[in-house]
Amino acid sequence: MPSVSRRELLLGSAGAVSAFAAGGLAAKGFAATDSAEHILRLSNQDHSILPGTLTRDMMSFLPDAPPPVLRMRQGQKVAIDVINDLDEPTVVHWHGLRIPNRMDGVPYLTQYPIETGQSFRYEFTPPDAGTFWYHPHCNTLEQIARGLTGIMVVEEPEDIGFDQDLPLNIRDFRLGGDGQFIAFSKPRNAARGGTLGTVSTVNWQKEPVYELQAGSLVRLRLAVTDLTRVGTYELEGGEARVIAIDSHPLPKPLPAKDLVLSPGQRADIALKVPDQDGETVKLFLRRANGDRLLATFSAAGQSVRRDLKELKPLPPNPVPEPDLANAEVIDFVFGWSPEGDAPQASICGSLGYTFWSINRVAWPGDKPGPFDPLATMKLGKSYVLRLRNESPNAHPIHLHGVSFKLLRSNKRTLPPLVTDTALLLKDETMEVALVADNPGDWAFHCHVIEHQKTGLAGFLRIET
Structure with a gap:
């Protein structure tokens, strides 16, 4: 394991510190074993997308192209060995899964990047059934653009009745x-x-x-x-x-x-x-x-x-219901970045520009930190997040580790959906509610990756 400086430990992330202390990062040369339910090897390959052509330098989670569908069952522990054969660092994030912070796959916030030739074992028990997906969170734009996106299926305990x-x-x-x-x-x-x-x-x-x-x-x-x-x-x-x-x-x-x-x-x-x-x-x-x-x-x-x-009705997932009568309101403003901000170089990539911000602060890039959270929430408490888009562009806002419920909007009637990604329209103010039930530092960002990589990102802290 690489040496850890005090600066790197002071990420402002209890989840990240605990992951490092527990030795969550596998050492170089770690050998994946048959005990893992899934083994994903990240590497470059050529593949035919357009008829009669071969697209060079794509990326996939081998052994498959496209990346394999990972199937697991609700409430059952799963181990996934990720082996990095790329010539650059990476991590893997499990989009939508409410899992322990140290397994969330965000560089420096929850783990070190997986360097070339290194491996990392992700272990978690999915609490929810449904359709999820996985992707890198390091050099995100290029790695996703070249192909690194795969689907995860968490099956319900009982058969719903599909053929x-x-x-x-x-x-x-x-x-x-x-x-x-x-x-x-x-x-x-x-x-x-x-x-x-x-x-x-x-x-x-x-x-x-x-x-x-x-x-x-x-x-x-x-x-x-x-x-x-x-x-x-x-x-x-x-x-x-x-x-x-x-x-x-x-x-x-x-x-x-x-x-x-x-x-x-x-x-x-x-x-x-x-x-x-x-x-x-x-x-x-x-x-x-x-x-x-x-x-x-x-x-x-x-x-x-x-x-x-x-068909049988899909059973609801065990997401706690927010106590709206006693919920604290936290405001977030999504918009362009104040002048003068500049991105920092990072081994996880930078587009070289800063265009966007949350609460007038642009995320400087995937660095060791320390950084301050956009907000701090107490474990077990209910919150209403008021999301205001002051830009003319739409932003799908994604929160890691926690699901939230749509409440209301100034522009449309919202269904009472539980989600992890909410589309914020031009000039829209939307309120969503959640129970802060998963401790750690959780990435909070726009899922238009160019927006994320040019400032529209940060993290929320849930502390005990």
Whole structure:
């Protein structure tokens, strides 16, 4: 283990200090063993995204391309060995999981970066069922842009009644016509809505076709692992209902249309596959300049004639209900950065610009610190977070380690959803509520990665 200076220990993070003290960082040369349920080896590879071309220098969590779907069960402990064969440091964050702080995968805040040739074992017990995803939190823009996003499925203890479960990793790549990467970010775009990708994919494929048993019930798990795109998604054809958003069941299923998802968000959809062989259902990204077909689901074989009414309701996850009558209100303002701020160099990468801030303070980068939290909350206490967007751009605000409940907005009626990522619209003020039930320092940031990497990030502390 590398030596730890007093400055590095004084991260202002009880969670990080405890992780270091417990020897959470594996030493160089650590050998992953068969006792881990999953082994992820990060490395470069070439892969075909556009027909007839081979995209060079992609990144994946081997042994698979695209990154594998990690399946685990609610309430059961899991071990994941991450081996870094890249030529740069990395960490892995488990987006949406309410797990111990030392396993959250944020450089310096919860662990040291995993250097080239090093390994780290993540161990946790997922308390919630649903659809989650995983990605790096070091050199985040480039590593995600090159492919490092994967889906996690935490299965309910009891079978809900689906015939098939199909995760859909939805994301863009920035490729030129020759199938090679082009610039991942443009400063002008980073200071606005972000730099969009050029090729839309599902599971690293352009417009894939999936054959499904005619008349069957399929659970489609949509995970938007994109760097930037806020999109409206819709299933056309068949009978489909949205049953969960961001891993948590909806109070009542909704039609699978006009579904707005921002980077980091997920949606579970119950699909009744058409009964007629060859009949199709199509997943579209609705756009003002023309809809984009993402995937096609084709009915195959003789119908098994299932009915959506046969499915059991998804059980609620054990997220504590906030005590709104006694909740403390904390204000956050998201906007452009004050003049004069400059990013700090970091082994986890910097875009070289500072455009954004939270409460007029720009995150200086993934450094050892020490840094002050944006707010300190007491373990077990209820809070209302008042989120105000003073910019003309949307921001999907993600909080690590804790789930929160949508309360109200000055611009729209919010459903009573539990989530970990809330889309904050232009000039919107939104209130969300939570119970501070997970101790540690928790990253709090916009999931448009260019915004995060140019200042719109920080952390909240939950202390005993």
